[in-house]
Amino acid sequence: MKKGTSRKYTQKLLSPSSIAEGGHIMAEDKHVSPTVVESLMSEMKRELQSCREAMAADIKAQLENMHRELKNDITSLRAETKAEVGALREDILHKMDSLRNAHAQTAKEQKEMGGALSDVTDRLVILEKNHDMLTKDHKKLQEKCTDLENRSRRQNLRVVGIAEGIEAGNPSRFVAEFFPDVLGAGSFDTPLLIDRAHRSLAPKPRDGERSRALIVRLHYYADKEKILKLSREKGRLIYKGSPVHIFPDMSPEVGKQRAAFNQVKAGLRQAKIPYSMYYPAKLTFTLDNIRHSFTNPQDADTFIRANITHPAYKPFHYFIIIEAEPFNFLLI
Numbered sequence: 040m041k042k043g044t045s046r047k048y049t050q051k052l053l054s055p056s057s058i059a060e061g062g063h064i065m066a067e068d069k070h071v072s073p074t075v076v077e078s079l080m081s082e083m084k085r086e087l088q089s090c091r092e093a094m095a096a097d098i099k100a101q102l103e104n105m106h107r108e109l110k111n112d113i114t115s116l117r118a119e120t121k122a123e124v125g126a127l128r129e130d131i132l133h134k135m136d137s138l139r140n141a142h143a144q145t146a147k148e149q150k151e152m153g154g155a156l157s158d159v160t161d162r163l164v165i166l167e168k169n170h171d172m173l174t175k176d177h178k179k180l181q182e183k184c185t186d187l188e189n190r191s192r193r194q195n196l197r198v199v200g201i202a203e204g205i206e207a208g209n210p211s212r213f214v215a216e217f218f219p220d221v222l223g224a225g226s227f228d229t230p231l232l233i234d235r236a237h238r239s240l241a242p243k244p245r246d247g248e249r250s251r252a253l254i255v256r257l258h259y260y261a262d263k264e265k266i267l268k269l270s271r272e273k274g275r276l277i278y279k280g281s282p283v284h285i286f287p288d289m290s291p292e293v294g295k296q297r298a299a300f301n302q303v304k305a306g307l308r309q310a311k312i313p314y315s316m317y318y319p320a321k322l323t324f325t326l327d328n329i330r331h332s333f334t335n336p337q338d339a340d341t342f343i344r345a346n347i348t349h350p351a352y353k354p355f356h357y358f359i360i361i362e363a364e365p366f367n368f369l370l371i
Contacts, residue, residue, distance in 0.1 A: 300316065303339050
């Protein structure tokens, strides 16, 4: 808003000469006529009225000028504000359109992702069901394969401790003579019929290393059971000054399960408690005329420690199974 120009106001006064003259007249003539006084008062009123009107006109003019200037300033500000608001509105609308498009794109992608996620979830559920079914089938097939493998070994024996090369290239004839020599010739009414015999499939050991086991397949299952019974009854077996051991030939899986009970069985032997091991790996013994069976070596050890106070029994310790050669396990 423009500043208005200031105006100097003047007041019309009686001149000093007229006042002096009037005073002089009044001084000379103490008796002034009322007509003169009224004339002077009238003249002063007129001059005051004239001054008032001039001031009112001047104030009115200044107010009108200020009103015009304010109106112009308001109009200008309104135009500028309107332009700025319009520009801001256009900018906001543009940004809102961008946000709307981005939101629509995001919603579309979210919908697509939701559909894809739902499809993946459905497929995952199907895969989990198939996986569970295949896992069950695999377990059944594995159990069947293990069972078939062990059934194929039912007539097999594993002989450990025989020196390498002692069979002189004919292991079948050697084991046919070996069993009567170790278990007693009188224990067999007829010669043993051996289908085949061979060393285990581990690499041939060097000098000083432990010899490989001999795998023997007997023609009759009864002969195999008889040999195992005689071996248990005789206890420690010696062949040409070296201890030998005769075991049933089992698959590696069953061998590992049975080997886990070795320390528990050793403790039972020390405590002079008879036991039996049933297929595939079930330890059974009788205590206080009650028959107990265990498939877990830790459970068996816990039970024995709680119920057997024989000083010869040693607590169960975890042990490591080392596969020294195929299907041959040692404890350390």
